[in-house]
Amino acid sequence: MLRLTWRNLLARKVRLLMSTLAIVLGIGFLAGVMTFSSGLNKTFDNILEGSTSDAVVRPAGDLQGANAGVSTSQVVTPADVDELAALPQVKEAVGSIDGVGSFLLGKDDKLVGGQGAPTLAFNYAPSENIAGEQILELSAGRWPEKPGEVVLDTSSAERGSYGLGDTVSLIVPSGKDPERKFTLVGTADFNGGGTAGATLVLLDTAEAQDIFLDGQDAFTTVSLTAADGVSQQQLADAAKTVAPKGFTAVTGDEVVKESQQQIGQFLDVISYFLVAFAVIAIVVGAFIIFNTFSILVSQRVRESALLRALGASKRQVTRSVLVEAFLMAIVGSTLGLLLGLGLSRALAGLFRTFGLDIAGEVLTLTPFTIVAGYVVGIVVTMLAAYVPARRAAKVPPVAAMRDDLVVQEKGMTRRLVLGSIAMVIGTALAAAGLAGAPGTDAIWIGAGAVIWVVTTAVLAPVLGHPVLVACRSVFGRLFRTPGRLAGENALRNPRRTGATASALMIGLAVVSAVGVLASSLGATQDKIVDKEFTADFLVQMPTFQGFPARYGNEMEKINGIAEVSRQQGSPVSVEVPGRAKPDQSFAAAVDPAFFKVYDLKMLDGRASVTGDQVLLSKSRASDYEAGVGDTIEVAFPGGRTIPLEVSGIFEPTPTTSGITVPFSVFAEAGIKRSDSSISITLADGADRNAVKSDLEYTVKDLPILSVQDKEEFKDLISGQVNQLLYVIYGLLALAVVIAVIGIVNTLGLSVLERTREIGLLRAVGLSRRKLRWMITLESVAIAVLGAVLGMALGLVIGVVLRESLKDDLTELSLPLGSLVAFLVVAVLFGVLAAVVPAIRASRMKVLQAIATD
Amino acid sequence: MTERPTGETAPGGVAASAIDLTKTYGKGEAEVRALDGVTVDLMTGEFTAVMGPSGSGKSTLMHCLAALDTPTSGEAVVDGTSLGRLKDKDLTTLRRERVGFVFQSFNLVPTLSAEENILLPLSLANRKPDREWFDQVVTAVGLRDRLGHRPSEMSGGQQQRVACARALVSKPSIVFADEPTGNLDSTSSAEVLGFLRRSVDEFGQTVVMVTHDPVAASYTDRVLFLADGRIVDELRSPDRDQILDKMARLQDAAAAKAAG
Ligand SMILES: Nc1ncnc2c1ncn2[C@@H]1O[C@H](COP(=O)(O)OP(=O)(O)OP(=O)(O)O)[C@@H](O)[C@H]1O
Numbered sequence A: 001m002l003r004l005t006w007r008n009l010l011a012r013k014v015r016l017l018m019s020t021l022a023i024v025l026g027i028g029f030l031a032g033v034m035t036f037s038s039g040l041n042k043t044f045d046n047i048l049e050g051s052t053s054d055a056v057v058r059p060a061g062d063l064q065g066a067n068a069g070v071s072t073s074q075v076v077t078p079a080d081v082d083e084l085a086a087l088p089q090v091k092e093a094v095g096s097i098d099g100v101g102s103f104l105l106g107k108d109d110k111l112v113g114g115q116g117a118p119t120l121a122f123n124y125a126p127s128e129n130i131a132g133e134q135i136l137e138l139s140a141g142r143w144p145e146k147p148g149e150v151v152l153d154t155s156s157a158e159r160g161s162y163g164l165g166d167t168v169s170l171i172v173p174s175g176k177d178p179e180r181k182f183t184l185v186g187t188a189d190f191n192g193g194g195t196a197g198a199t200l201v202l203l204d205t206a207e208a209q210d211i212f213l214d215g216q217d218a219f220t221t222v223s224l225t226a227a228d229g230v231s232q233q234q235l236a237d238a239a240k241t242v243a244p245k246g247f248t249a250v251t252g253d254e255v256v257k258e259s260q261q262q263i264g265q266f267l268d269v270i271s272y273f274l275v276a277f278a279v280i281a282i283v284v285g286a287f288i289i290f291n292t293f294s295i296l297v298s299q300r301v302r303e304s305a306l307l308r309a310l311g312a313s314k315r316q317v318t319r320s321v322l323v324e325a326f327l328m329a330i331v332g333s334t335l336g337l338l339l340g341l342g343l344s345r346a347l348a349g350l351f352r353t354f355g356l357d358i359a360g361e362v363l364t365l366t367p368f369t370i371v372a373g374y375v376v377g378i379v380v381t382m383l384a385a386y387v388p389a390r391r392a393a394k395v396p397p398v399a400a401m402r403d404d405l406v407v408q409e410k411g412m413t414r415r416l417v418l419g420s421i422a423m424v425i426g427t428a429l430a431a432a433g434l435a436g437a438p439g440t441d442a443i444w445i446g447a448g449a450v451i452w453v454v455t456t457a458v459l460a461p462v463l464g465h466p467v468l469v470a471c472r473s474v475f476g477r478l479f480r481t482p483g484r485l486a487g488e489n490a491l492r493n494p495r496r497t498g499a500t501a502s503a504l505m506i507g508l509a510v511v512s513a514v515g516v517l518a519s520s521l522g523a524t525q526d527k528i529v530d531k532e533f534t535a536d537f538l539v540q541m542p543t544f545q546g547f548p549a550r551y552g553n554e555m556e557k558i559n560g561i562a563e564v565s566r567q568q569g570s571p572v573s574v575e576v577p578g579r580a581k582p583d584q585s586f587a588a589a590v591d592p593a594f595f596k597v598y599d600l601k602m603l604d605g606r607a608s609v610t611g612d613q614v615l616l617s618k619s620r621a622s623d624y625e626a627g628v629g630d631t632i633e634v635a636f637p638g639g640r641t642i643p644l645e646v647s648g649i650f651e652p653t654p655t656t657s658g659i660t661v662p663f664s665v666f667a668e669a670g671i672k673r674s675d676s677s678i679s680i681t682l683a684d685g686a687d688r689n690a691v692k693s694d695l696e697y698t699v700k701d702l703p704i705l706s707v708q709d710k711e712e713f714k715d716l717i718s719g720q721v722n723q724l725l726y727v728i729y730g731l732l733a734l735a736v737v738i739a740v741i742g743i744v745n746t747l748g749l750s751v752l753e754r755t756r757e758i759g760l761l762r763a764v765g766l767s768r769r770k771l772r773w774m775i776t777l778e779s780v781a782i783a784v785l786g787a788v789l790g791m792a793l794g795l796v797i798g799v800v801l802r803e804s805l806k807d808d809l810t811e812l813s814l815p816l817g818s819l820v821a822f823l824v825v826a827v828l829f830g831v832l833a834a835v836v837p838a839i840r841a842s843r844m845k846v847l848q849a850i851a852t853d
Numbered sequence B: 001m002t003e004r005p006t007g008e009t010a011p012g013g014v015a016a017s018a019i020d021l022t023k024t025y026g027k028g029e030a031e032v033r034a035l036d037g038v039t040v041d042l043m044t045g046e047f048t049a050v051m052g053p054s055g056s057g058k059s060t061l062m063h064c065l066a067a068l069d070t071p072t073s074g075e076a077v078v079d080g081t082s083l084g085r086l087k088d089k090d091l092t093t094l095r096r097e098r099v100g101f102v103f104q105s106f107n108l109v110p111t112l113s114a115e116e117n118i119l120l121p122l123s124l125a126n127r128k129p130d131r132e133w134f135d136q137v138v139t140a141v142g143l144r145d146r147l148g149h150r151p152s153e154m155s156g157g158q159q160q161r162v163a164c165a166r167a168l169v170s171k172p173s174i175v176f177a178d179e180p181t182g183n184l185d186s187t188s189s190a191e192v193l194g195f196l197r198r199s200v201d202e203f204g205q206t207v208v209m210v211t212h213d214p215v216a217a218s219y220t221d222r223v224l225f226l227a228d229g230r231i232v233d234e235l236r237s238p239d240r241d242q243i244l245d246k247m248a249r250l251q252d253a254a255a256a257k258a259a260g
């Protein structure tokens, strides 16, 4: 039997290659994202470990302002540094100035980086990391030695097209001259390799003090290196005793751990997101494997029957098919793992364009990935091949003698009944989710949706019938006989057509559901902007980072403006009674003008804050169990905790954060003034365009700081939504590609199966061109079926999901334009899928085709 | 291409001819001469049988004449058109419009009904069927009540008769049938042969049929005998015994050759 299996594999090289391709792509994607995720983690770990010293003296408290782009006024004097250095446990103490709020401009005056990864500006001073190596490694030139010199990281220098000796422009937060010029004297990177997309700007110490500390001779943190034989803990303990007021010392390990936790959440989201798409791709691949084996088995009826007649047991026949599947899985998974390695490099390249640098050497197949790849590949393939294998064994031995070779397929009744029951269960789950069953609604609906998708796939032969009949009549009308024949061919084996279309259906269902959510999100945000953003202009960074306060100061002087309201954001942590850990949140500082520009809907108290007061949104207030008049303890970066009295509670709004305080509170906490957004209203009778161009003039030296009116703000938001949407579409494209391979495969096998029929058609006068048309149209029919089923299902799922998220997605919007585009793309894919099978069919020699049996 | 109703074809003309046709398969040692210089005229309005031992080149001859295969040398002419210089597209058109086929089995497209199968060559040519002619043919094959059926719902004999009807409906210059009754019992055979005979007698159709069956051959006007790729003999208005006699002699010759 094994030899027979082997012969079968060899005899059907092309078809097997095609179905192996489905495994290869599915496993390739899985292995790719797994490798990529672990590479991403390793990159960050390397950098964190490579850039952290044995211990750090820094402001007390949980919140590190510099991480969140907020700078505080606490400083360490050189005397403090000397005192630290004098400790016997300390081998070396290096004061550093971590600058916040600067932006590097490229040669073309466009911002370098700034797409999420921060710009880290600090003074260069040689210091050692945990492993005793230098934190920074020079890759070209030399270190900055005097004011006016700068060293950049290699990648930023490249992106800004700067070479050594060039003049580099940096936008700085304060000082007389916002745009400073430096001479590039060198390039350097973190010891761990790369910077993970961050932009490094290394300055001379005096210059850094001038820019970030208003010229004070001081530092923001101190990095400590332990003397020989001193542990990190001993070092930190010793440093604590002499640390200046408001400062504390923490071990390097702790710093690394903190950062890992912070970054870890973000990295986990990325990897779950990617793995979800890998799963979709694998499910689609499973359909194709199932289908390929079904067809192979039905084409081999006579052989199976002969085997049975010669005395092979049912089990032997089943096993021979399964062994074939197993061998395929091994080959497919192996190739898939290799492909995955390549794919992870490609993904790394893609992330590099977003500013996230991942070194090639950390992208290797881990043992876990290899095992996971093989296990998933083998299990999925064997499962998919099991049903067809059983069917092969059921062929009665007498079929070997019979002429009419059709596998006896059970009627559709059982399928229909089981499918309908499953549909009802799925609907019940989704309804339970909508009705507010315990737990997350979306999980109930998701479970229902998965059942729907599977059931639709099972019922596709039945559900697809009307679509195919419609295709037949349209094709027949448009393309006469070849069209008619194509329609008939798509209809003649409903299971095959259904299963092939299902692969595409899954991809399109997800695409359409996501499309509905994205489109609803866009509509909701438009509505919110219309309703809540009562300002005429908004000034902010596309990344919502803080920017220097001087721009706001300038704007206040412009003619034709009624109000200028400025906001600054900062991370905070709030003590919550009865909870062990304080709540990590975000606070906004607002000026009195805020309440003139925006109309907060108050549920209790007044819409104003002064002194040590705070306004809470309804949800924050209920989290903190605080009412008007109560006091909450809010801790700020820099270590200050300030008790604030709740002066009012408002309906949540995107115009301010759930914790809103006056600027005086931020000042009290020692947070340096900058703006994260400015809202401006026009004076009566002012010329909108003139005001806008005046506003734009004030920000001309920081090109990415934009002045937006409502429409532009809407565009910005929808642009961000769309960007995410395109990433999702891009990832789903893989599932669609696999589905298209499935169509190619099915068509190829069908063409082979119908060799005699094709020969006959050619003999009685079907031209090559019309034959190609016939096959192309059959392919289009399958693609249209998949698209129609997928889009219908996706719309339903999307609408139901939106319903469950009604609180956040208040508007429902159907992406009708996109749906039409999907259908067109599906037709194009159908045409594409038919190219090879059609050419193969039209190349058949008429005589040989007729003579085939 | 000029359309020419069969009825108008002058009897006694040449419907198709082979001029020194040779067809070889393989090279060198393994070369097989399936056809070895065949020259023959097939007459309009005649029912011709081609007989000969297995492997003598009967099917090959038909395929070359029917534009399904290309000869190694020599010329095949159908209805005055030499096939040698035609491209695939023209050959397809020629097959569709001037040649009819009946194969031994698998003659019909399984997804189409009997009627659609019969009209297939016309619909592929985007030609309107001549309803009167269609009715006449359908009546002649006796399938009026089966027109809506699919091939899987018909017996082998019925399927072959549908195939015959399809071969006639486009009014081709010549119909080729390769062992059309090879898979049929004697009753069904008689039905199919009777129909072919009538199409010659009543509609003036030209039919060429390959067969091994002397009974089938006795329906024809002329029998060509092929051996080793050559025409070795022919009979006019044959009867069964004459045919049996010739066949026996051919087989003896073949046996003697194999022995010697
Ligand atoms: N495609 C091919 N390749 C090689 N040899 C071939 C091919 N087709 C036919 N032949 C050879 O050519 C010769 C004639 O074949 P052909 O099919 O014409 O015989 P036939 O008279 O129709 O026989 P039968 O009565 O068995 O159908 C045979 O010897 C056959 O083996």
Ligand SMILES: [Mg+2]
Binding pocket: B058, B059, B060
């Ligand atoms: Mg033959």
